[in-house]
Amino acid sequence: FKPGDTKAEAVERRLANLGAASVLFYRQPIEMVAAQGAWMIARDGTRYLDFYNNVPSVGHSHPRVVEAVATQIGKLNTNTRYIVAIVDEYLEALKSHLPAALSNVVMTCSGSEANDLAIRVARAATGGTGIIVTETAYHGNTALVTETSPSALKRGSLPDHVIAVPPPSAGHFGNDIAGGFRASIEAAIAEFGRRGIRPAALLADSIFSSDGIFADPAGFLRPAVEAMRAAGGLFIADEVQPGFARTGEAFWGFARHGVTPDLVTMGKPMGNGFPMAGMAAKPEHLASFCTDVGYFNTFGGNPVAAAAGLAVLDVIREQGLQQNALETGRLLLDGLRDIAASEPRVAEVRGAGLFIGVDLAEEETGRPDADLTVRVIDAMRDQGVLIGAAGRYGATLKVRPPLCLNQAEAEQFLSAFRAAIRS
């Protein structure tokens, strides 16, 4: 930025207000003023195709969600100590998508709170304390879930009661991802044994987004979950990223693996931007937690959240967004694999529905190339596409557009990527 530049002033103002905890995307951050559908509009008038999307999942400013929130907040919004019909209506609609055994849902305001609670419930239900996560996982920002989020650690190490295992990738386990992942869970359980710690849960994002997006082969999670249960622990499916139809093949990421989790946590797309999240549990697990401590959440699942959540479920169903995620996701996957076939620096393309990871690597060595990834992200931005990176090396592009993405927008993304990788 140049001195006197209004953008530099806006960044300085933000840093003065938010301090060291300010997180900004891009070295030259963008000031956004509006968004609609798959598009975001910057102060300078530039329109960006949003491929970073994981919150306004049914489309930015979706009129149904806007209307539902505005109507409800104009009628009744309150703390959560009263009976309000729309809240139960929402929970019943949400539960119609969940396994029947998980018939209690605790509403929270963030995915972090949902995971924090799930870990506490798992510990109360099992009497264990050990938590297994994957190497580059992110599960949130409370003290407890920061301990289970290796990707948030800038220095230091995980506490004794948390063990991180490699993500379920071919890079780690070759052709036997299911067997290799199971063996790594068993090794972690054995290590807990040596430390005198009983396991409480395997906590996994069922599409492993922060680890670099590992979706296939569907079913690979099952043996790992069985191993954890055999040791007396539970499986917490963190659906904050893959939930609410994103994978196309199923409403939840875990469903692709043919497992019924003991606890499910969810958030981000749940209210299309209205802050809401939750944890689904079996009544007996929740009851074992609630005998020792109470749980109350002032805002979690208030009437406005319920209205937003109901509108999101309606839109997913009425606009066929799960099917669109499947079809448009297939188009993106095929297009990206096509590019990979002629571009050696695109090492691997994998994913499910509208959640795809693209590994970028050095041409000569095949090693993950984080610098190239940053250059591609910047070049995509210059062409009007917003996209981020994930994975241990920061060399996996996270292709995650809104579920309403149409074919023309998917093709626009593919041409921008083709140009960016060749620039």
Ligand code: PMP
């Ligand atoms: N779990 C996963 C998999 C996430 O990606 C995130 C947020 N990036 C969280 C939990 C935490 O959610 P929140 O930011 O709403 O607290």
